[in-house]
Amino acid sequence: QLQLQESGPGLVKPSETLSLTCTVSGGSISNSNYFWGWIRQPPGKGLEWIGSIYYTEKAYYNASLKSRVSISVDTSKTQFSLRLNSVTATDTAVYFCARHHLISYDAFDIWGQGTMVTVSS
Amino acid sequence: QSGLTQPASVSGSPGQSITISCIGTSSDVGYYNYVSWYQQHPGKAPILLVYDVNQRPSGVSSRFSGSKSANTASLTISGLQAEDAADYYCCSYGGSSTVIFGGGTKVTVL
Numbered sequence: 001q002l003q004l005q006e007s008g009p010g011l012v013k014p015s016e017t018l019s020l021t022c023t024v025s026g027g028s029i030s031n032s033n034y035f036w037g038w039i040r041q042p043p044g045k046g047l048e049w050i051g052s053i054y055y056t057e058k059a060y061y062n063a064s065l066k067s068r069v070s071i072s073v074d075t076s077k078t079q080f081s082l083r084l085n086s087v088t089a090t091d092t093a094v095y096f097c098a099r100h101h102l103i104s105y106d107a108f109d110i111w112g113q114g115t116m117v118t119v120s121s
Numbered sequence: 122q123s124g125l126t127q128p129a130s131v132s133g134s135p136g137q138s139i140t141i142s143c144i145g146t147s148s149d150v151g152y153y154n155y156v157s158w159y160q161q162h163p164g165k166a167p168i169l170l171v172y173d174v175n176q177r178p179s180g181v182s183s184r185f186s187g188s189k190s191a192n193t194a195s196l197t198i199s200g201l202q203a204e205d206a207a208d209y210y211c212c213s214y215g216g217s218s219t220v221i222f223g224g225g226t227k228v229t230v231l
Contacts, residue, residue: 037220046210046222046225047167047210047225048222049220049222052218052220060217060219062219096166100220101172104155104157104176105214105218105220106155106157106172106173106212106213106220107173107178108157108167108212109172109178111166111168112166113165114166
């Protein structure tokens with residue numbers, strides 16, 4: 001069945017760029033019924049939607065992060081990626097990638113296991 | 122967009138029913154029937170319990186049910202079990218292809 005797996009550095013220095021990739025296996029990232037999203041969770045805190053992308057490369061972002069975030073998709077590699085620049089300690093979090101439905105936009109039905117990213121010098 | 126408001130904690134005894142509220146606004150929860158609920162155990166990824174206010178994915182127990190009235194969505198867990206102890210998050214479509222999550226509710230089984 002479809003699986004998602006996050007990968008990337010676990011430690012990023014302040015002011016640098018956080019880069020993560022989510023690899024989709026067992027299914028197509030070009031499925032027209034779904035968006036692919038990034039969600040993060042600071043230690044001991046709640047979930048925050050970062051943004052989502054469609055296979056056509058159309059992306060949507062959380063307004064509070066929009067100036068610093070970029071999400072891209074590579075259908076040939078069945079991957080989508082997150083870049084968050086000018087990071088600070090407040091960007092320390094577990095980052096999840098997840099699939100959600102085109103129509104039932106709220107339904108994040110498949111999640112990766114999450115990857116912890118710490119921002120520290 | 123502000124986050125959705127959930128109670129920090131809710132508790133109940135085994136076999137009881139509990140309800141978790143999720144308060145939004147007339148621009149998100151109150152306007153769209155796209156509200157979902159997630160269960161998260163420590164160190165794990167969230168699991169989708171309910172979507173589109175009251176729809177359950179296949180494989181999710183019927184003990185979990187969702188509803189909505191005006192700007193408030195609710196998740197009810199009936200026949201509370203020890204394994205229901207977890208954090209629960211609501212989520213709403215916020216318009217313009219955006220999503221908003223609630224702050225989370227810790228459920229304790231007494």
